[in-house]
Amino acid sequence: MQLQVVGSLAPYPKVDEACSGYLIKQGQTTCLLDCGHGVMSLLGRYTDPYNLNLVIISHFHPDHYVDLHALRHLIRGGMTMGRVAGPVDLYIPNAPREQWEYWQAVAEFRVYTIDPAMKLSYPGLKVEFFPALHPLPAFAVKFQAGQSSLFYTADSAASDDLWKEARGVDILLGEASFLAADGQLAGNLGHMTTLDLARGGLQAQAGMLIATHLWPESDARVISAEIQSVYPGKTITAYSGFSIDV
Numbered sequence: 001m002q003l004q005v006v007g008s009l010a011p012y013p014k015v016d017e018a019c020s021g022y023l024i025k026q027g028q029t030t031c032l033l034d035c036g037h038g039v040m041s042l043l044g045r046y047t048d049p050y051n052l053n054l055v056i057i058s059h060f061h062p063d064h065y066v067d068l069h070a071l072r073h074l075i076r077g078g079m080t081m082g083r084v085a086g087p088v089d090l091y092i093p094n095a096p097r098e099q100w101e102y103w104q105a106v107a108e109f110r111v112y113t114i115d116p117a118m119k120l121s122y123p124g125l126k127v128e129f130f131p132a133l134h135p136l137p138a139f140a141v142k143f144q145a146g147q148s149s150l151f152y153t154a155d156s157a158a159s160d161d162l163w164k165e166a167r168g169v170d171i172l173l174g175e176a177s178f179l180a181a182d183g184q185l186a187g188n189l190g191h192m193t194t195l196d197l198a199r200g201g202l203q204a205q206a207g208m209l210i211a212t213h214l215w216p217e218s219d220a221r222v223i224s225a226e227i228q229s230v231y232p233g234k235t236i237t238a239y240s241g242f243s244i245d246v
């Protein structure tokens with residue numbers, strides 16, 4: 001499977017960057033994982049957006065979903081032109097309720113409510129969800145293609161439960177919203193620091209760490225250095241355009 005980063009910043013994008021958006025590609029399956037600010041303006045660089053067959057929104061904070069409104073219109077156009085066969089599968093949390101209800105009524109998506117008990121099976125790709133620790137209901141997501149695995153923390157405070165679920169993954173795509181010095185603030189807001197993510201990577205024995213959900217003004221070298229002070233494996237600081245075969 002291939003991971004393609006469309007956007008990795010939070011809570012606002014910079015020029016030529018975007019907030020949370022990742023493509024997971026495996027055979028005929030192309031999944032868009034989160035669709036925050038700016039994702040739609042970059043998506044066409046990395047895939048034919050008419051070919052998406054699965055969209056997952058980890059939670060309803062704007063940096064993870066606002067461009068879903070734009071994607072909806074693209075799909076509508078695609079259906080009209082015959083380039084999209086029908087509604088696209090969309091998985092969303094069940095809260096906030098007004099968001100959940102709004103998307104139920106959108107004809108361009110076939111909407112499913114995320115439940116940690118569900119195990120999705122798309123051609124070549126299995127998907128599972130795990131509750132994250134965040135002010136809104138949010139879900140970490142695990143992708144498995146054959147023996148290859150990728151675990152996305154979504155937005156979450158550090159969580160032993162998540163590290164247990166992520167155990168042994170090839171790639172841990174984890175949020176590092178704050179630098180080490182802001183540990184107290186990060187925990188209070190339901191986020192992680194570089195060191196939280198690094199410790200999680202160690203605990204989960206992840207094959208590789210990709211730090212994401214990054215403050216736009218942070219220096220990638222500082223983020224990497226802080227992570228590598230704890231986590232000895234390979235570490236990448238995510239940016240729009242980065243891709244890797246898992």
Ligand SMILES: [Zn+2]
Pocket residue numbers: 059061134155
């Ligand atoms: Zn959030």
Ligand SMILES: [Zn+2]
Pocket residue numbers: 010061063064155213
């Ligand atoms: Zn966020």
